[in-house]
Amino acid sequence: MAVRRLAEDQPGSFAFTPENVVWAKREIGKFPEGRQASAVLALLWRAQEQHDGWLPEPAIRHVADFLDMPHIRVLEIATFYTMFNLEPVGEYFVQLCGTTPCMLCGANGLKEVCRRVIGPQRQVTEDGKLSWLEVECLGACCNAPMVQINQDYYEDLTPESFEALLHDLRVGRPVKPGPQVDRSCSAPITGPTTLLDEGLYKGRANGRAVAQKPATPKPAAKAVENKPAAKPAARKEQPETPAVALASPDRPKSLDAPNGGIPDDLKKISGIGPKIEVLLHGLGIYHFGQIAEWNDENKAWVDGYLKFKGRIDREDWISQAKTLVKGDA
Ligand code: FES
Structure with a gap:
């Protein structure tokens, strides 16, 4: 393991914000009497989040005092776990x-991009936007090569797509985490090989069963006896999702910021999770009312931009949004 040292330039002091003090006390309260030190990782993590993504030495002492632990013990923990950054990082x-599967799939090309676009490891760019570090396996090997940027994974990268991603982040353009090629999660890159029967997916809309034709009967077992195992069905050619321009008359109206500074909880729409909510915010969409007003062109634009392949229709976001606008559960 590499030696990890504290940054030379340290702030004069650190203290949790009042909100974080409340949060920290609640966190400590989760542990039985005498075991409060068990909250040390959570508190160090929160301190790092509060301090622009890195842990200065005063924060380590602050957490130690908070937990009534010797400073040296918390310093040992902070310097042991590589998830704690001991020096400033970019936004x-x-x-x-850089571990073997990612290296074999092209991580060295991504490193070249980092060196050219960002500079040496651990160095923050002048605009404060970017910094980078080579790390060991992040557990997404089947989608190699990949990087983690803040809390999100970006997978199936090429030097070109990675450079474009860094550029988009730098200029504040919305980006989509996950695979950067046309595959879902960690499904085979050549396309699905199981659960290919479309009948499996018919007859359900928005979680409700609807009338459907009876499923095509399976061939009689006898017909497949003594036959060699069938090869996986060839992947059906999917039409390429057209590139969708950000500036388009079909793009729905966006807001610079949520009305009154408070966005609606878009996750109340079944099908929208935290990541999609962030993407929608990036498109200036903060309120149920905005989604409720989408026309067919708007819906198709968002669907195409996010490469959803009809998901907005399947999950019936617009009806859900209209219901939520009315205040119905
Ligand atoms: S080797 Fe890169 S994620 Fe596992």
């Missing part, structure tokens, strides 16, 4: 996996 901190 977008790139952790680039």
